[in-house]
Amino acid sequence: MVNYEVTVYTGNRGHASTVNNVHIKLVGADGESDLTWLKSLITWRGSVSTYTVSCPNSLGRLLLIELDKRQFVLFPDDAWFPDKVEIKSPENDVYTFPVHCWISSGEAHLSREGTALRIFDESHSLGHNARKKELTRRSADYEWDSYAPGVPHTIKADGPRTLPFEVQFSFTKNTEFQFTAVTGLFELHLKGLACNQENWKNLDDINAVFHNKDTPLSDYVQEHWMEDWLFAYQFLNGVNPTLIQRIKTLPENFPVTDEMVAIPDGSNLSNELKQGNVYLCDYKNLDGILAHSIQGRQQHLVTPLVLLHKRPDDKLMPIAIQLKQTPAKDNPIFLPTDSTYDWLTAKIFVRSAEFVEHELHAHLLRTHLLAEIFAVSLLRNLPMVHPLYKLLIPHTRYTMHINELARDKLIGPTGFFNNFAASGGEALTKILARSLSSITYRSLCIPDDIADRDLQDIPNFYYRDDGLKLWSIMFKFVQGVIQYYYKSDDEVQRDSELQTWIGDIFQYGFLSQPQSGIPQNFTTVPELTKFVTMVMYTSSCQHAAVNGGQYDYGGWMPNNPATMQRPPPTKKGTTSEATMLETLPPINVTVETMAILWLLSRKSSDFVPLGHYPEDHYTEATPRQLQKDFKAELDMLSIEINNRNEGLEIPYTYLNPEYIENSVSI
Structure with a gap:
């Protein structure tokens, strides 16, 4: 007889333990063990238990293990979450089997030995069969579903609790999220206002409500939101830094003249365009979209063009706003020299368009929905033993669960957008479809995106500065891992699982649109x-x-209105404080928006920062060292960003690695 020393690690997470029977079978190149009951196994949360499995002869190189959990009579059935199993063989070889998933009674779970293998590395039929079986099961668990025409596909599910256990929120995450969602209005002391459909009477009333729950930056925004420099600053370092671009010529549909705008130091618009000091934000993606109705009242969306100028002191300032795409007499170009409320009203309409562009395009589509595409395709096409699965699986944590919640609570028929935003109803899916058709591969890669928008040298652009450094650090890490496993282009081409993965992304995520530039x-x-x-x-x-900055910049409603109740002014000199208040969202829409942004800005206690790997998927020394090097570089960048922020009036923290979560989970 020969003995194998089996050590089982139960995950350190809520409800990970089990009181049920656990059995194990060891499978090697030269044979397999009997299914052995680990009768002395203690499987409390975070426990480590060791057991001995005896066999008549050596099993040779261990290939996989089978874990089987069976319900004890008179005990409740409960899922078990083991992190890994380590086995020391009679030959003193140590094998590690990553598990990292929930195991229920009545189903045997196969785990492969942890050395990463591409499909053409498999040298034993057992490995091929296990690979095929895993992907067959995953294809059934993670099916594609069409959400709406022109919109990326989603996982097929009927709410988050129908998702496979392994991608659902942890008990801790779920409890905290549900509590915050349920108590959001109470936390903000706004519950009594949630049914009040009246308009605000004055800004002081909004201020009184807002100060029930604010942040240092939201306070600052409330104090300075009317100022032109903060209006412009948000295009660089607010919640949507993806729209602004440098221009050398004006769009034909934005007829701003030299005589209209005042440029410091005796220059003029034509000269500043030539010198590269003029920037544009164009909301043409919203053109032709009919705004939704809220509470029986038609709402209004605009499609602004915003012209910005970099002054000699490097401060970016707005110099002209046109609220609709087509020039006309009833579509005036608003200027800083106009009356206070003409100019302020124009800026508020821009901020309302920005709410739509940010939430639906920059946030929902370009991060949440694309991250779900990457996650579902990964789980359908790459087995756990694949090196790319091991690299990317930490970046899928909770994504499907949060997106299922979003489809119910935010963009569903009874969700926030349908009830409280001008971009709800039919407008929502039209905007998403139009946005997807405009996405390019280059726009998703920040070095290319910054170059294409010609923003390499605009000062005080901290999103760019931090983002490019993060990309460089991440690229170096990814390059090290990939070059460790793929020594030549031929090996990439031979990996059929890898090719199916990218094919799924192109087909179901980008709807086979070749103009996107996404690789096929x-x-x-x-x-x-x-x-x-x-x-x-x-x-x-x-x-x-x-x-990260949704409540910072959106908690003060006039800076981030979810809807506008009146159409934009068609003539200058027709605005006032009264018309502005009639245009802004009513009281209940304001407080519901505040509650949603408060929820979406909360950090969970089981937050996993970028570069942290609580689950060990790699067992080889080289990728594990690369992970350590990656984290060390991120730590250095955090120190650099913290030092810079000490000298800034508005610290830019959203791309500080210590505040970046590994995945889309909120």
Whole structure:
């Protein structure tokens, strides 16, 4: 007889333990053990238990294990979450089997030995069969579903609790999220206002409500929101830094003249355009979209063009706003020299368009929905033993669960957008479809995106500065891992699972639109490296950039209105404080928006920062060292960002690695 020392690690998470029977079978190249009851196994949360499995002869190189949990008579059935199993063989070889999933009674779970293997590395039929069986099961568990025409596909599910256990919120995450969602209005002391459909009487009333729950930055925004410099600053370092671009010529539909705008130091608009000091934000993506009705009243969306100028002191300032795309007499170009309320009303309409562009395009589509595409395709096409699965699975944590909640509570028929936003109803899916058709691969890769928008040298652009450094650090890490496993372009081309993965993303995520530039297959190691970096960056850094400041910049409603109740002015000199208050969202829409943004800005106690790997998927020394190096570089960047922020009036923290979550989970 020979003995195998089996050590079982139960996950350190809520409800990970079990009181049921656990059995194990060891499978090697030369045979397999009997199904052995681990009768002395203690499977409390975070426990480590060791057991001995005896066999008549050595099983040779261990390939996989089978875990089988069976319900004790008179005991409740409960799922068990083991992290891993380590086995020391009679030959003193140590094998690690990552598990990292929930195991229920009545089903045997196969786990592969932890060394990463591509499909053409499999040298034993048992490995091939296990690989095929795993992906067959996953294809059934993670089916594609069509959400709406022109919109990325989603996982097929009927709410978050119908998702596979392994992708649902933890008990801790779920409890905290549900509590915050239920008590949001109470926390903000707004419950008594949630049914009040009246308009605000004055800004002081909004201020009184807002100060029940604010942040240092939201306080600052409330104090300075009318000032032109903060209006412009938000295009660089607010919640949507993805729209602004440098221009050298004005769009034909934005007829601003030299005589209209005042440029410091005797210059004029034509000269400043030539010198590269003029920038544009164009909301043409919203053109032709009919706004939704709220509480029986038609709402209004505008499609502004905003012209900004970088002054000699490097401060960016707005110099002209046109609220609709087509020039006309009833579509005036508003200027800072106009009356106070003409100019302020124009800026508020821009901020309302920005709410739509940010929430639906920059946030929902470009991070949440794309991250779900990457996650579902990964789980359908790459087995746990695949090196790319091990690299990317940490960046899928909770994504499907949060997106299922969003489809119910935010963008569903009874969700926030349908009840409280001008971009709800039919407008929502039309905007998403139009946004998807405009997305390019280059726009998802921040070095290319910054170059294409010609923003390499605009000062005080901290989103760019931090984002490019993060991309560089992440690219170096991804490159090291991929080059460790793929020594040549031929190996990339031979990996059929990898090719199916990218094919799924192209088909179901980008709807086979070739103009997107998304690869349909991989032919080289550099191609694969860049795409994987983009997937990781989108699912962590980019989401942090467009999510973290939602309450900071949106908690003060006039800076971020979800809807506008009156159409934009068609003539100058027709605005006042009264018309502005009639245009802004009513009281109940304001407080519901505040509650949603408060919820979406909350950090969970089981937050996993970028570069942290609580679950060990890699067992080889090289990728594990690369992970450590990755974290060390991120730690250095955090120190650098913290030092810079000490000298800033508005610290930019959203791309500080210590605040970036590994995945889209909120």
